[in-house]
Amino acid sequence: MAEVRVQGLTRLDSLDLKRQFPDAVIAFEEADSADPWHGELATVAVVTITLAGLNALANWLLKDRRKQEVVKTVVITDASGATRTETIRIKLSESTSQPEVVKQLASITQFDSDAMQ
Amino acid sequence: VTEALTRIDLVSNHVAFKEQEHYRALLRGQDLPAETFSGFIHEATHHWCNTSPVVSALAFLYLSVAREALHWLTTGDDSRMDQTLEDLATYEMAVSWMRPLMEGLAQFAEYDVLPDFFEPPQLLSPPLDAAMRHLFHLPRRIASLPDARLAPIFHELADEISAWRLSRQTIDRKSDLLLQPIGSQGSAYLLGYLAVKQLWRNAQRFYAELAHADTFMIFLRKLVFGDFVLISELLDRSQDARQRGLGFGRRLHERLNDIRLMPWDDEVLWSTWEELLMPPQTVGRGGFVLTDAEPFAALDTTELVQQGMRRFHEQFVAAIEPLDLPPGELRSALPADSIGHVLRERYLMWLGDSPASWVSTGRNRGRVLMGRDVVLDDVQLTNASDEGLDALRLDSYLDLYEGYRLTTMAGEKGVFGFAFDSAPSERARSELTRSRLDRHRIAGLIDVLHGLVSNYAVGTNFRELVQIFWGKDGRALLDATYLGFAFDFDDAARDAVALEGLDSIMGNDPDLVRSVAAITLAASARMSPERLCAVSDGLAVGPAEAVERINASWPSGHVPLAAVNADGFLQSAF
Numbered sequence: 015m016a017e018v019r020v021q022g023l024t025r026l027d028s029l030d031l032k033r034q035f036p037d038a039v040i041a042f043e044e045a046d047s048a049d050p051w052h053g054e055l056a057t058v059a060v061v062t063i064t065l066a067g068l069n070a071l072a073n074w075l076l077k078d079r080r081k082q083e084v085v086k087t088v089v090i091t092d093a094s095g096a097t098r099t100e101t102i103r104i105k106l107s108e109s110t111s112q113p114e115v116v117k118q119l120a121s122i123t124q125f126d127s128d129a130m131q
Numbered sequence: 132v133t134e135a136l137t138r139i140d141l142v143s144n145h146v147a148f149k150e151q152e153h154y155r156a157l158l159r160g161q162d163l164p165a166e167t168f169s170g171f172i173h174e175a176t177h178h179w180c181n182t183s184p185v186v187s188a189l190a191f192l193y194l195s196v197a198r199e200a201l202h203w204l205t206t207g208d209d210s211r212m213d214q215t216l217e218d219l220a221t222y223e224m225a226v227s228w229m230r231p232l233m234e235g236l237a238q239f240a241e242y243d244v245l246p247d248f249f250e251p252p253q254l255l256s257p258p259l260d261a262a263m264r265h266l267f268h269l270p271r272r273i274a275s276l277p278d279a280r281l282a283p284i285f286h287e288l289a290d291e292i293s294a295w296r297l298s299r300q301t302i303d304r305k306s307d308l309l310l311q312p313i314g315s316q317g318s319a320y321l322l323g324y325l326a327v328k329q330l331w332r333n334a335q336r337f338y339a340e341l342a343h344a345d346t347f348m349i350f351l352r353k354l355v356f357g358d359f360v361l362i363s364e365l366l367d368r369s370q371d372a373r374q375r376g377l378g379f380g381r382r383l384h385e386r387l388n389d390i391r392l393m394p395w396d397d398e399v400l401w402s403t404w405e406e407l408l409m410p411p412q413t414v415g416r417g418g419f420v421l422t423d424a425e426p427f428a429a430l431d432t433t434e435l436v437q438q439g440m441r442r443f444h445e446q447f448v449a450a451i452e453p454l455d456l457p458p459g460e461l462r463s464a465l466p467a468d469s470i471g472h473v474l475r476e477r478y479l480m481w482l483g484d485s486p487a488s489w490v491s492t493g494r495n496r497g498r499v500l501m502g503r504d505v506v507l508d509d510v511q512l513t514n515a516s517d518e519g520l521d522a523l524r525l526d527s528y529l530d531l532y533e534g535y536r537l538t539t540m541a542g543e544k545g546v547f548g549f550a551f552d553s554a555p556s557e558r559a560r561s562e563l564t565r566s567r568l569d570r571h572r573i574a575g576l577i578d579v580l581h582g583l584v585s586n587y588a589v590g591t592n593f594r595e596l597v598q599i600f601w602g603k604d605g606r607a608l609l610d611a612t613y614l615g616f617a618f619d620f621d622d623a624a625r626d627a628v629a630l631e632g633l634d635s636i637m638g639n640d641p642d643l644v645r646s647v648a649a650i651t652l653a654a655s656a657r658m659s660p661e662r663l664c665a666v667s668d669g670l671a672v673g674p675a676e677a678v679e680r681i682n683a684s685w686p687s688g689h690v691p692l693a694a695v696n697a698d699g700f701l702q703s704a705f
Binding site (some may be wrong): 024025026029030032033044050051052053054055056057 | 136137138139140141142170173177230233234238303304306307308310311312318320581634639640641644645
């Protein structure tokens with residue numbers, strides 16, 4: 015399955031999101047312990063690219079509407095295992111809708127839009 | 132996917148805070164907001180632990196490996212490679228042993244440490260002291276008092292810190308900590324935090340003074356991070372890496388066990404401990420600042436302590452030797468005194484920098500501006516000229532041991548002036564004049580050294596050596612060390628968390644998780660359920676309901692997750 019890796023989505027966020035999108039699959043990866051830099055608690059969330067997964071991700075990105083723009087660097091792994099880095103940019107306003115963001119994420123992750131019908 | 136995070140490098144002790152806008156505002160004379168408390172005290176605690184003898188010894192060991200990597204790179208001589216890789220493997224093993232404790236203490240500072248409740252404190256840790264000075268304006272509060280009584284101020288500060296801890300941001304942060312996997316192969320954060328917390332809960336039974344989380348933090352740091360027996364194991368080159376790694380782990384386990392059981396409580400009065408813990412003392416040695424270097428020893432470890440001190444000193448002397456590289460690009464990047472400068476400034480905590488400009492008002496006299504704001508007025512340069520001076524960089528540092536904040540002014544040719552928010556001692560001033568104080572250069576240099584060490588190990592059996600160690604004996608000992616202490620050897624609590632996970636125990640309900648996290652924070656601040664409701668009214672699951680639901684699923688009364696004690700106060704071991 016294709017996946018998207020994103021930093022900042024926490025385990026607590028995942029519990030919140032799964033209440034709304036129970037089919038979303040969200041796993042977590044630990045930071046590299048051999049890194050000579052020790053940082054604050056930060057894990058990388060791995061969201062499986064499905065309609066529920068994209069909805070969950072869109073919902074999370076829209077969480078803080080006080081910001082004017084959300085910019086997130088993500089790593090996308092396609093079904094063949096190939097990875098690429100993408101930057102998600104979403105202009106936020108009160109009228110930014112979840113379906114719009116899901117559509118944008120589907121385009122970035124090359125998710126089959128037929129599955130969204 | 133790595134984004135800007137607050138982080139610290141163990142070798143150089145260089146901190147990179149992510150909230151640079153707040154630290155820049157500090158340069159303008161504005162206060163740090165309360166929301167910086169969590170990140171600030173977390174990193175300050177790391178910084179303080181990193182200046183300890185044990186972590187300093189780790190830094191010396193790492194730098195000796197970096198020297199050998201440089202020697203090999205410039206001469207092709209690999210005759211000392213075996214010993215060097217043994218050193219590197221020992222370093223990595225020891226860091227893995229210490230990592231849960233380092234993260235555990237930093238989070239303990241974030242979530243549990245408060246200014247002394249009941250009396251003017253005898254002991255005050257440098258991270259808490261720095262947080263009170265620079266985030267909660269302690270000097271200003273003291274100056275506004277008609278008399279010299281500190282107790283009311285400390286009480287007020289404790290309330291403010293508790294209020295921040297029960298904010299939605301901190302409750303979410305603590306919730307995420309509770310949801311981390313446990314076990315040495317999972318996250319070091321929850322494992323280390325719970326180990327520190329259970330040791331603290333236990334320690335209060337032996338010495339009432341250790342009920343103060345800050346005092347306990349000083350105590351634990353001294354006994355583990357100040358232990359020259361650990362250093363003796365770490366730097367014992369007569370043994371291979373596996374023996375050194377295991378020896379280090381065994382000694383650490385013994386020391387934590389001592390802290391848990393306190394076999395000395397009948398013989399050693401608290402006043403004796405207080406004397407030992409009373410520093411922060413810094414010792415200037417050959418122009419280098421060592422903090423908390425006073426050794427301590429039990430009767431049966433005196434010889435090992437002396438051995439550890441000897442090895443520490445030898446490694447220190449070797450570490451500060453000037454580099455001797457052939458002329459070329461590498462020597463330009465790593466001048467002879469570069470490692471010395473990294474070590475010389477380990478005690479200073481860098482907060483950040485900002486562009487600024489110089490406006491001359493007289494001969495070698497002027498003011499410094501950030502944008503249009505005057506941040507330093509009437510600056511007189513005594514050992515430098517202001518000719519041609521225009522664009523500047525200001526860097527801000529804290530000396531956690533003397534308490535002052537330092538601002539350096541740098542032009543194209545480097546640092547030419549200092550300013551302080553409070554007067555440092557003569558000794559500190561003299562140390563500073565001998566330092567280069569170019570943090571950008573140090574950060575760049577340490578990246579070069581990490582790259583060199585990493586390349587040095589490529590194509591060798593180094594990784595295999597480390598993996599065999601963890602696969603064979605190390606992992607079991609590491610788990611035994613931390614998992615046992617994390618649950619105070621209560622198997623039911625340990626198995627519930629290790630096998631099910633706290634998320635499952637809390638029914639994967641984020642509202643219950645938040646409520647339990649709030650209870651853990653409130654319990655540490657000795658609050659009742661009613662007080663928690665008053666301070667944090669946004670909880671979807673109230674404390675009473677949370678306690679009831681946890682009672683139904685949590686198997687241990689000895690290590691409570693969320694409970695109310697007989698006096699009506701909230702109780703939690705998490």
